[in-house]
Amino acid sequence: MSCLLMRESPMIIALNKEKTVYDGFITVLEKDFRIRISLPPDHQMKQAKLHCCWQMKRLLHGYQHIVKQHMSPADRINDSHYELVYYQEVALKSQPGCQSFSPPQYYSQLITEMEILGWDKLLFIDAEFRTLKLKAEDSAGRQHAIAVKLKSKYPTEAPEFSADLPVPLVIMWTSQSTLANVHSQFLLNVEALSEFWSVLDEIDEQTWVLEPEKPTKADSMRRIAIGNNVSIKVQIDPRHPKMLPECCLLGAEHVVTPLRNKLNANMHLWNPDCSVLQNMKDVLEIEFPSPTTHEKSSFSVECGICYSYRLESAIPDQVCNDPRCGQPFHQVCLYEWLRGLPTSRQSFSIVFGECPYCSKVIVNLITKTQQTHN
Numbered sequence: 210m211s212c213l214l215m216r217e218s219p220m221i222i223a224l225n226k227e228k229t230v231y232d233g234f235i236t237v238l239e240k241d242f243r244i245r246i247s248l249p250p251d252h253q254m255k256q257a258k259l260h261c262c263w264q265m266k267r268l269l270h271g272y273q274h275i276v277k278q279h280m281s282p283a284d285r286i287n288d289s290h291y292e293l294v295y296y297q298e299v300a301l302k303s304q305p306g307c308q309s310f311s312p313p314q315y316y317s318q319l320i321t322e323m324e325i326l327g328w329d330k331l332l333f334i335d336a337e338f339r340t341l342k343l344k345a346e347d348s349a350g351r352q353h354a355i356a357v358k359l360k361s362k363y364p365t366e367a368p369e370f371s372a373d374l375p376v377p378l379v380i381m382w383t384s385q386s387t388l389a390n391v392h393s394q395f396l397l398n399v400e401a402l403s404e405f406w407s408v409l410d411e412i413d414e415q416t417w418v419l420e421p422e423k424p425t426k427a428d429s430m431r432r433i434a435i436g437n438n439v440s441i442k443v444q445i446d447p448r449h450p451k452m453l454p455e456c457c458l459l460g461a462e463h464v465v466t467p468l469r470n471k472l473n474a475n476m477h478l479w480n481p482d483c484s485v486l487q488n489m490k491d492v493l494e495i496e497f498p499s500p501t502t503h504e505k506s507s508f509s510v511e512c513g514i515c516y517s518y519r520l521e522s523a524i525p526d527q528v529c530n531d532p533r534c535g536q537p538f539h540q541v542c543l544y545e546w547l548r549g550l551p552t553s554r555q556s557f558s559i560v561f562g563e564c565p566y567c568s569k570v571i572v573n574l575i576t577k578t579q580q581t582h583n
């Protein structure tokens with residue numbers, strides 16, 4: 210094997226006297242790739258191990274015949290096992306049933322484009338070389354990712370793009386476009402949302418956000434704790450993040466009503482030059498409990514019927530309106546409870562019954578799904 214390898218591929222040399230480790234470069238499609246072959250002491254190719262970069266693996270996967278021209282010594286060294294096992298090894302990563310290889314230009318184009326963009330921008334690439342994820346950092350240092358799904362006629366056929374954004378991603382594609390071009394367009398998309406994310410970052414850092422549990426970059430809603438069983442749901446407009454957001458106060462009526470009155474009376478004070486959090490404090494005339502002042506457990510009070518906080522993804526959003534009780538419940542739990550009471554009454558979309566804790570009258574709005582099911 211040794212002489213043949215060196216004759217056929219002068220850039221590959223044996224690293225040891227026993228000639229069991231070979232290292233060097235192989236030229237495929239006018240590109241050089243590092244390769245290392247380790248043989249067991251008996252030189253049995255069956256146990257040979259091939260080490261190479263994944264770009265190389267992919268090229269070998271589709272173009273074994275090209276490699277063969279460079280490296281196949283088998284029919285001359287009288288060991289039928291040699292090249293057979295070698296190429297089985299090479300083809301090891303081939304997906305069974307995957308017959309559709311793209312033309313060589315597809316891969317060479319892709320590798321050239323990644324070299325121009327910088328391999329450090331590549332977060333992920335699948336074994337088929339079809340889907341890649343590129344990372345981008347915005348001017349505030351936030352990390353973002355764009356998924357690019359390439360078609361077999363790339364770059365003639367436009368790829369599909371997706372990213373975690375609260376608005377549709379806009380990437381203009383022409384046959385001259387490249388990955389570097391896509392990357393810079395993606396950066397424009399995220400920079401345009403910079404103010405939106407800074408509004409949310411401030412809320413996430415300085416308040417207790419009850420929902421969503423783990424906000425993604427696409428989430429524009431936050432349910433913020435105001436006090437025990439009182440919270441406000443705000444829906445930030447990604448395009449106008451500092452304008453008065455859609456607000457919904459949640460909690461017992463005796464707590465929510467005064468807050469709602471403040472909100473209505475002070476709405477005109479909303480100042481788009483200030484942050485949303487600052488405006489909410491001014492308009493509601495409150496301080497939000499923050500991680501520096503409160504434990505989160507004081508707001509994540511469990512449901513009084515199922516005794517858990519999360520029921521599937523729902524958190525308790527109903528509460529007994531009696532000021533001395535104030536027990537929170539999941540909407541579903543409260544509905545099931547009230548419906549099971551012999552004394553409960555139903556009128557249109559409202560069920561009346563007694564609170565399981567204080568026996569005061571409690572009402573529950575029936576959701577649309579419950580109305581259709583019952």
Ligand SMILES: [Zn+2]
Nearest residue numbers: 512515539542
């Ligand atoms: Zn419950």
Ligand SMILES: [Zn+2]
Nearest residue numbers: 529534564567
């Ligand atoms: Zn009660």
